[in-house]
Amino acid sequence: MSVLMPCLNAGRYLGPCLDSVVDQLGPQDELIVQDALSTDGSAEVLDRYAARTPKMLVVREKDGGQSDALNRALRRARGDYVWWVNADDLVLPGAFEVVRGELERRASLPDVVVGGWRLVGGGGEVVRESPARELDRGRLLVQGCYAFSGAMLVRRDLLLLLRGYSRDLHYVMDFDLMLKLADAAQVVVPRPLGALRYHDASKSGGLGRRFFTEGAVVRWRGRRTDLDVVRAVAGTAWHAAGVATARLRFGPTYTRLRERWSTRAEPSA
Numbered sequence: 001m002s003v004l005m006p007c008l009n010a011g012r013y014l015g016p017c018l019d020s021v022v023d024q025l026g027p028q029d030e031l032i033v034q035d036a037l038s039t040d041g042s043a044e045v046l047d048r049y050a051a052r053t054p055k056m057l058v059v060r061e062k063d064g065g066q067s068d069a070l071n072r073a074l075r076r077a078r079g080d081y082v083w084w085v086n087a088d089d090l091v092l093p094g095a096f097e098v099v100r101g102e103l104e105r106r107a108s109l110p111d112v113v114v115g116g117w118r119l120v121g122g123g124g125e126v127v128r129e130s131p132a133r134e135l136d137r138g139r140l141l142v143q144g145c146y147a148f149s150g151a152m153l154v155r156r157d158l159l160l161l162l163r164g165y166s167r168d169l170h171y172v173m174d175f176d177l178m179l180k181l182a183d184a185a186q187v188v189v190p191r192p193l194g195a196l197r198y199h200d201a202s203k204s205g206g207l208g209r210r211f212f213t214e215g216a217v218v219r220w221r222g223r224r225t226d227l228d229v230v231r232a233v234a235g236t237a238w239h240a241a242g243v244a245t246a247r248l249r250f251g252p253t254y255t256r257l258r259e260r261w262s263t264r265a266e267p268s269a
Contacts, residue, residue, distance in 0.1 A: 002079030115193030
């Protein structure tokens with residue numbers, strides 16, 4: 001596996017992120033950090049980890065944004081699978097081992113591995129846990145990213161065939177990629193693999209309007225049928241409501257209500 005980590009001033013979250021990856025690297029794995037000339041001390045943290053981690057490569061250079069940084073790291077990758085981990089997120093303990101075991105049991109390798117994920121706050125507290133679900137075009141158009149890029153592996157050769165991450169996108173390149181991967185051969189791992197950290201300085205935490213604009217563009221260009229048009233319009237409206245209520249939805253009260261509703265909505269056996 002090749003772990004791609006774009007980094008720009010990750011601050012206090014960088015160390016825990018690196019720990020979550022480095023401690024799980026196997027002999028054939030690698031970690032490629034693409035640092036966009038961080039100025040907050042992240043460079044020194046990266047140097048310390050790289051000095052004791054032979055399979056870690058740190059590249060410092062100016063880039064054109066997160067998608068460009070990922071594509072630069074992708075060109076250096078040599079693993080069969082790519083795992084994208086942002087520098088403020090986490091790979092959960094045991095995730096690499098679970099994925100390796102899942103792949104070794106299969107006669108033919110899938111294009112995509114999708115796991116469950118957690119939403120955590122700035123202090124690491126679990127806000128919500130989302131189950132693993134196969135990528136489905138219709139559902140993605142309506143719901144957006146119900147999967148998490150940090151809990152998803154993609155075959156490197158397929159990612160290269162898709163020309164990597166869309167450079168014209170700065171906030172929803174993960175959503176765009178999931179729509180492209182929905183037709184690929186997938187394996188769902190029924191346990192959480194990664195954690196998305198939600199905090200004020202993160203893209204998810206502070207740039208809702210820009211997320212909305214790019215999300216609407218990706219939905220529209222991802223349509224294929226008349227039904228997709230309806231789904232894209234409904235998804236855009238749903239996204240607008242989500243942006244307006246983001247802080248409420250990521251709070252503990254909403255999470256408790258959501259879990260209670262989900263339990264009641266589960267179909268009986």
